[in-house]
Amino acid sequence: MTYQKQRFEARIATEELIEKYFDPAVTLAKCRACRGFASTWSCPDFDFDPLDFWKGFSRFHLIVDRISNEGAASVAAAKDRLLAEKSLYDAEMLALEKERPGSCALAAQECAHCTKCARLAGKPCLHPEQMRYALESLGMLAVNLVKDQFGFDVLWSDGKSVPAYYLLVGGILE
Ligand code: SF4
Secondary structure, rough: OOOOEEEEEEEEEEHHHHHHEEEEEHHHHHHHHHOOOOOOOOOOOOOHHHHHHHHOOOOEEEEEEEOOOOOOHHHHHHHHHHHHHHHHHHHHHHHHHHHHHOOOOEEEOOOOOOOOOOHHHHOOOOOOOOOOOEOHHHOOOOOHHHHHHHOOOOEEEEEEOOOEEEEEEEEOOO
């Protein structure tokens, strides 16, 4: 099936990110409302302060892939496409992290590496070399960030209709 994949990139000082977009009270409320809350080690709550995490880097290379849903016959088909693209995206972020000493990749949404996260069994992460946090899990208002940087919205399905596109939002902390 042919569909469009477009990439958008920006580089932003973490100081600016923190000032404009860091709002963990808002993101945590959203996370708590999610069905998958705390079901992977990439989700809050964490045993560290996300603000300290951000302050450990000077710049963020924001990388967004916009995946069109053209030709997706159902909500499930669009989700399958997104998950396949997420897998490629997250692998690419990890590869970029390896190329840039001292950097840290941020994944698009929660970790999906294992079929069932070890957190559900109260066990430590099985693949910390694969697991990376996402912008929102670390308290950043990703929707606002994307809109300000690139001028388009994050879209969701209402469970019945397929939006025009989905986004993969992450990048590299440098
Ligand atoms: S790598 Fe596996 S165990 Fe670790 S956070 Fe991801 S799903 Fe959970």
